[in-house]
Amino acid sequence: TQLLEQSPQFLSIQEGENLTVYCNSSSVFSSLQWYRQEPGEGPVLLVTVVTGGEVKKLKRLTFQFGDARKDSSLHITAAQPGDTGLYLCAGERAYKYIFGTGTRLKVLA
Amino acid sequence: DVKVTQSSRYLVKRTGEKVFLECVQDMDHENMFWYRQDPGLGLRLIYFSYDVKMKEKGDIPEGYSVSREKKERFSLILESASTNQTSMYLCASSLPSTLISNQPQHFGDGTRLSIL
Numbered sequence: 001t002q003l004l005e006q007s008p009q010f011l012s013i014q015e016g017e018n019l020t021v022y023c024n025s026s027s028v029f030s031s032l033q034w035y036r037q038e039p040g041e042g043p044v045l046l047v048t049v050v051t052g053g054e055v056k057k058l059k060r061l062t063f064q065f066g067d068a069r070k071d072s073s074l075h076i077t078a079a080q081p082g083d084t085g086l087y088l089c090a091g092e093r094a095y096k097y098i099f100g101t102g103t104r105l106k107v108l109a
Numbered sequence: 110d111v112k113v114t115q116s117s118r119y120l121v122k123r124t125g126e127k128v129f130l131e132c133v134q135d136m137d138h139e140n141m142f143w144y145r146q147d148p149g150l151g152l153r154l155i156y157f158s159y160d161v162k163m164k165e166k167g168d169i170p171e172g173y174s175v176s177r178e179k180k181e182r183f184s185l186i187l188e189s190a191s192t193n194q195t196s197m198y199l200c201a202s203s204l205p206s207t208l209i210s211n212q213p214q215h216f217g218d219g220t221r222l223s224i225l
Binding site: 004006009030031033040041042043044045048050088090092095096097098099100101102 | 150
């Protein structure tokens with residue numbers, strides 16, 4: 001059972017464009033993490049959001065946790081080729097992590 | 110920096126073989142995890158361990174077993190490999206969330222396993 005759905009699954013955009021990735025669930029999570037994975041490497045943590053409605057910024061990346069702690073979004077402003085990768089959300093429940101289906105982003109120069 | 114090391118980057122085995130995937134972490138983390146990653150499915154948890162000799166099934170444990178004899182090492186075993194176990198396998202470790210909440214997971218670089 002896939003509890004965390006990400007959309008879109010694939011995204012190819014030009015450098016300088018903005019984009020938003022969504023992570024949705026019908027279940028509540030105690031916290032939610034976003035990871036980025038580059039080819040040949042394991043996922044690397046970008047951010048953790050804990051409180052419903054929380055917004056965190058990491059340079060050009062803005063992360064938001066839904067008020068009900070069931071969903072999250074990642075917005076990238078002025079995307080750059082270095083943002084290319086697989087973005088994964090992961091919800092924490094009962095000391096385990098449930099990963100989303102992933103969004104593969106390609107930013108073209 | 111936390112380092113999680115997986116013993117092989119690429120592995121090719123035959124159906125029916127017993128396969129061992131090894132993972133070692135150097136940060137004294139209590140929690141260790143094994144996932145498999147397949148396109149369009151994200152990461153799916155196979156097994157995890159929250160202490161030495163302790164293990165719990167994840168979402169897809171069938172066909173797999175694990176061993177944690179020492180805190181730093183977590184092994185994934187494919188008892189009799191089958192072609193549907195061809196996948197990328199990722200190991201991760203973390204501090205326990207019971208002590209400090211919202212612990213990040215630290216991942217190895219993965220083992221791409223092909224079963225012929």
